[in-house]
Amino acid sequence: LGIGAHPSYPDLAGFGRRALAASPDEVRADVLYQIGALAAFCRARGVALRHVKPHGALYNEAQRDASTADAVCRAVRAFDPELWLLTIPGHALERAAHACGLRVAREGFADRGRRPDGTLVPRGEPGALLTRPEEAAAQALALARSGGFDSICVHSDTPGAAAILRAVREALEAGGVPVRPFGSQP
Amino acid sequence: LGIGAHPSYPDLAGFGRRALAASPDEVRADVLYQIGALAAFCRARGVALRHVKPHGALYNEAQRDASTADAVCRAVRAFDPELWLLTIPGHALERAAHACGLRVAREGFADRGRRPDGTLVPRGEPGALLTRPEEAAAQALALARSGGFDSICVHSDTPGAAAILRAVREALEAGGVPVRPFGSQP
Amino acid sequence: LGIGAHPSYPDLAGFGRRALAASPDEVRADVLYQIGALAAFCRARGVALRHVKPHGALYNEAQRDASTADAVCRAVRAFDPELWLLTIPGHALERAAHACGLRVAREGFADRGRRPDGTLVPRGEPGALLTRPEEAAAQALALARSGGFDSICVHSDTPGAAAILRAVREALEAGGVPVRPFGSQP
Amino acid sequence: LGIGAHPSYPDLAGFGRRALAASPDEVRADVLYQIGALAAFCRARGVALRHVKPHGALYNEAQRDASTADAVCRAVRAFDPELWLLTIPGHALERAAHACGLRVAREGFADRGRRPDGTLVPRGEPGALLTRPEEAAAQALALARSGGFDSICVHSDTPGAAAILRAVREALEAGGVPVRPFGSQP
Numbered sequence: 251l252g253i254g255a256h257p258s259y260p261d262l263a264g265f266g267r268r269a270l271a272a273s274p275d276e277v278r279a280d281v282l283y284q285i286g287a288l289a290a291f292c293r294a295r296g297v298a299l300r301h302v303k304p305h306g307a308l309y310n311e312a313q314r315d316a317s318t319a320d321a322v323c324r325a326v327r328a329f330d331p332e333l334w335l336l337t338i339p340g341h342a343l344e345r346a347a348h349a350c351g352l353r354v355a356r357e358g359f360a361d362r363g364r365r366p367d368g369t370l371v372p373r374g375e376p377g378a379l380l381t382r383p384e385e386a387a388a389q390a391l392a393l394a395r396s397g398g399f400d401s402i403c404v405h406s407d408t409p410g411a412a413a414i415l416r417a418v419r420e421a422l423e424a425g426g427v428p429v430r431p432f433g434s435q436p
Numbered sequence: 437l438g439i440g441a442h443p444s445y446p447d448l449a450g451f452g453r454r455a456l457a458a459s460p461d462e463v464r465a466d467v468l469y470q471i472g473a474l475a476a477f478c479r480a481r482g483v484a485l486r487h488v489k490p491h492g493a494l495y496n497e498a499q500r501d502a503s504t505a506d507a508v509c510r511a512v513r514a515f516d517p518e519l520w521l522l523t524i525p526g527h528a529l530e531r532a533a534h535a536c537g538l539r540v541a542r543e544g545f546a547d548r549g550r551r552p553d554g555t556l557v558p559r560g561e562p563g564a565l566l567t568r569p570e571e572a573a574a575q576a577l578a579l580a581r582s583g584g585f586d587s588i589c590v591h592s593d594t595p596g597a598a599a600i601l602r603a604v605r606e607a608l609e610a611g612g613v614p615v616r617p618f619g620s621q622p
Numbered sequence: 623l624g625i626g627a628h629p630s631y632p633d634l635a636g637f638g639r640r641a642l643a644a645s646p647d648e649v650r651a652d653v654l655y656q657i658g659a660l661a662a663f664c665r666a667r668g669v670a671l672r673h674v675k676p677h678g679a680l681y682n683e684a685q686r687d688a689s690t691a692d693a694v695c696r697a698v699r700a701f702d703p704e705l706w707l708l709t710i711p712g713h714a715l716e717r718a719a720h721a722c723g724l725r726v727a728r729e730g731f732a733d734r735g736r737r738p739d740g741t742l743v744p745r746g747e748p749g750a751l752l753t754r755p756e757e758a759a760a761q762a763l764a765l766a767r768s769g770g771f772d773s774i775c776v777h778s779d780t781p782g783a784a785a786i787l788r789a790v791r792e793a794l795e796a797g798g799v800p801v802r803p804f805g806s807q808p
Numbered sequence: 809l810g811i812g813a814h815p816s817y818p819d820l821a822g823f824g825r826r827a828l829a830a831s832p833d834e835v836r837a838d839v840l841y842q843i844g845a846l847a848a849f850c851r852a853r854g855v856a857l858r859h860v861k862p863h864g865a866l867y868n869e870a871q872r873d874a875s876t877a878d879a880v881c882r883a884v885r886a887f888d889p890e891l892w893l894l895t896i897p898g899h900a901l902e903r904a905a906h907a908c909g910l911r912v913a914r915e916g917f918a919d920r921g922r923r924p925d926g927t928l929v930p931r932g933e934p935g936a937l938l939t940r941p942e943e944a945a946a947q948a949l950a951l952a953r954s955g956g957f958d959s960i961c962v963h964s965d966t967p968g969a970a971a972i973l974r975a976v977r978e979a980l981e982a983g984g985v986p987v988r989p990f991g992s993q994p
Contacts, residue, residue: 261828262634263818269829270819271865276826282480283473290472291465294514307829328480446635447642448820455643456633457679462640493643651849658848659841666840666886700852 252431253292254301254336257284257322258308266306274321277308281325289329300431301355302326303336304343312343319346326352334432336401340368355400355432358393360386360418361408381409383417390418394427401432438617439478440487440522443470443508444494452492460507463494467511475515486617487541488512489522490529498529505532512538520618522587526554541586541618544579546572546604547594567595569603576604580613587618624803625664626673626708629656629694630680638678646693649680653697661701672803673727674698675708676715684715691718698724706804708773712740727772727804730765732758732790733780753781755789762790766799773804810989811850812894815842815880816863824864832879835866839883847887858989859913860884861894862901870901877904884910892990894959913958913990916951918944918976919966939967941975948976952985959990 258266260280272280285302292299304312304322312319319342326333327350337343339356347354361380363371371378380386386404393399402422404415422429444452446466458466471488478485490498490508498505505528512519513536523529525542533540547566549557557564566572572590579585588608590601608615630638632652644652657674664671676684676694684691691714698705699722709715711728719726733752735743743750752758758776765771774794776787794801816824818838830838843860850857862870862880870877877900884891885908895901897914905912919938921929929936938944944962951957960980962973980987 260821261818264828264830264834268834270822271827272822276822279477282476286476286479287469287473290468290475290515293472293516294468294511325480329476330479447632449632450642450644450648454648456636457641458636462636654848654852655845658851659845661848662840662844662887663837665844665888666883697852701848702851 252300252434253288253297254303254334255285255288255299256303256305257281258305261307264307266308269307269311274317277318277321278325278328281308281322282329285325285329285333299330299333300433301334301336303357309343312346313338313341316342316346319343320349323347323350323352326350339398353433356398357401357403358390358399359403359405360390360393361404361411361414364389379408381414383410383413386414387417387421391421391425391427394422395425438486438620439474439483440489440520441471441474441485442489442491443467443511444491447493450493452494455493455497460503463504463507464511464514467494467508468515471511471515471519485516485519486619487520487522489543495529498532499524499527502528502532505529506535509533509536509538512536525584539619542584543587543589544576544585545589545591546576546579547590547597547600550575565594567600569596569600572600573603573607577607577611577613580608581611624672624806625660625669626675626706627657627660627671628675628677629653630677633679638680641679641683646689649690649693650697650700653680653694654701657697657701657705671702671705672805673706673708675729681715684718685710685713688714688718691715692721695719695722695724698722711770725805728770729773729775730762730771731775731777732762732765733776733783733786736761751780753786755782755785758786759789759793763793763797763799766794767797810858810992811846811855812859812861812892813843813846813857814861814863815839816866819865824866827865827869832875835876835879836883836886839866839880840887843883843887857888857891858991859892859894861915867901870904871896871899874900874904877901878907881905881908881910884908897956911991914956915959915961916948916957917961917963918948918951919962919969919972922947937966939972941968941971944972945975945979949979949983949985952980953983 257280259268259270259272261268261270281304289299303309308322312322322343323335323346326335331351334353334355335347336355336357337347344354344356359370363377363380365371380389390402393402402418404411404418408414419429443466445454445456445458447454447456467490475485489495494508498508508529509521509532512521517537518539520539520541521533522541522543523533530540530542545556549563549566551557566575576588579588588604590597590604594600605615629652631642631644633640633642653676661671675681680694684694694715695707695718698707703723706725706727707719708727708729709719716726716728731742735749735752737743752761762774765774774790776783776790780786791801815838817826817828817830819826819828847857861867866880870880880901881893881904884893889909892911892913893905894913894915895905902912902914917928921935921938923929938947948960951960960976962969962976966972977987
């Protein structure tokens with residue numbers, strides 16, 4: 251287990267899933283604020299905060315917009331340059347993280363359909379979600395074996411998420427892929 | 437200058453000035469959350485967070501209710517046992533802070549009228565606010581010389597606050613009372 | 623079916639279940655605001671708003687505090703003097719509603735344990751909730767037949783609420799008690 | 809005097825001045841909610857709600873995006889088809905209002921610099937704000953005499969707004985342009 255902050259735009263009514271035209275300074279402040287708040291609970295419990303992954307629309311904007319990506323990464327680095335940043339590989343957020351000198355964990359999705367070119371089938375289109383556990387598990391193992399991913403995401407609100415998680419973990423372990431937090435020793 | 441957190445009940449519409457029947461666990465969580473959020477900005481700037489003083493209704497409730505006072509102090513200690521806690525002397529919050537082993541700074545008010553027994557004239561009654569700078573300055577000096585206070589408060593929303601502050605500082609310095617953050621060396 | 627507003631203190635984080643030390647003017651404004659917002663959606667749908675029942679801590683405070691009760695009733699009357707007000711009989715809110723000239727619907731609880739004197743067993747004590755459908759149904763029928771109640775509440779967050787509701791309705795109809803909105807013709 | 813609702817995106821932290829990627833249904837609901845809440849206070853005071861003008865980023869989005877404009881207009885019409893809608897002429901919101909059958913009041917700005925083609929100098933650029941009262945007053949009179957505008961806006965947060973307002977009113981009256989609410993009789 252590794253604990254991570256999942257900061258979002260300040261959009262409670264929309265669960266952070268709607269893009270907000272916030273300036274880079276506003277994004278940096280919102281991310282810093284949310285990391286700090288969670289880190290206080292970690293500190294009170296004596297556990298470490300290990301990583302940051304932007305949530306919802308902020309994650310999407312940070313993949314496509316360089317100034318948003320940079321604002322997120324500057325917030326993470328200002329709080330703790332040892333934190334890992336999760337990102338989809340090949341987009342603006344990964345580039346910004348490398349430019350900031352952050353440790354990067356590349357994320358793949360067990361429960362999202364992929365197009366032949368590796369991009370995700372957009373939500374709302376047929377095949378966007380993989381809800382059959384064996385299908386998600388097979389995709390997770392393929393992502394892990396490809397060498398291109400350090401983290402496999404299963405969304406907690408995908409129908410049947412608990413069964414998918416169990417199948418993914420079993421498939422990874424059966425396939426010889428150890429499951430552990432980023433940066434921990436085998 | 438010393439930077440402090442000023443955590444309150446989650447009552448944005450009432451500016452934290454209305455008591456909320458929150459449980460001790462809720463108070464502890466709200467205080468921890470707010471200290472953590474501010475501390476993240478301090479960390480990003482490379483400056484220290486020095487003290488905590490509950491705001492508005494939370495300050496009042498923590499003076500009179502032992503379980504609220506205890507919840508505030510446990511949050512402060514869990515975040516950083518070296519932080520100073522500001523409190524009005526002689527009430528529940530001071531007792532809880534000593535019981536928690538926190539450093540205590542006793543607060544007096546330059547701009548609030550006092551009764552003969554030392555308690556404040558309630559807001560809304562005649563004499564509750566001292567708005568003449570020389571009057572506030574004289575009271576500040578008397579409080580400082582009494583030996584019973586470590587911190588003198590001037591409310592930023594008292595009419596003429598800037599002039600009062602200037603008069604208070606001049607009176608303290610002219611009276612031989614050094615002005616510096618809690619716990620700093622002379 | 624009758625549509626009613628369920629206004630509360632502005633305490634999103636606590637789901638309106640924590641008392642807030644709001645002034646009567648603040649309570650009146652919050653209730654008016656929330657009734658107005660819901661009424662706009664009724665108007666857009668072409669349906670009538672029929673009643674108001676304060677939610678959570680505001681309901682409790684309005685039962686015991688005359689000035690809160692009066693503030694709630696003045697808000698309801700100012701918006702529409704034809705609206706029904708729901709209240710537990712025998713407390714401050716019923717008295718305020720009569721003083722304001724509002725139509726009053728007296729509420730009983732199918733799913734809450736009652737003491738011999740008719741008051742509710744407080745939440746958190748044994749017997750506070752009646753979760754067996756037949757038990758709740760029997761209590762609902764007894765309340766309805768007593769002639770002291772116009773409305774029977776089943777809390778949507780009582781475990782098994784849907785089964786309780788079904789049992790209550792069947793018991794009322796089998797017992798010859800018609801189920802319909804306040805003030806509608808038989 | 810005429811009272812109007814000024815609904816915005818639910819962005820308290822940004823004072824409604826940041827665009828939010830809300831769906832048309834979300835925009836319609838937010839606008840309806842805010843009109844309803846204000847209308848409740850009008851009703852309690854016995855005064856009429858006369859018009860609606862979207863605030864900040866929602867106004868800007870409704871000028872350029874047809875589906876946002878349509879959502880705003882459907883909310884206004886659903887609440888009360890007699891309400892006036894304020895809009896900058898020549899953009900999506902005016903077209904949507906006409907399509908919805910709403911009464912339209914065309915708005916010009918006394919205190920904003922205009923380019924030769926009639927569009928506003930963007931905030932942040934030189935000449936965006938007219939802060940000299942006589943300059944704003946002259947522009948207001950020119951706008952009113954052009955026949956293209958029914959309403960002249962002076963922003964309450966433009967420096968010197970009160971003096972500008974006074975100058976604008978005097979110039980309009982001296983110029984023979986009566987100042988009164990939309991749709992009222994001379």
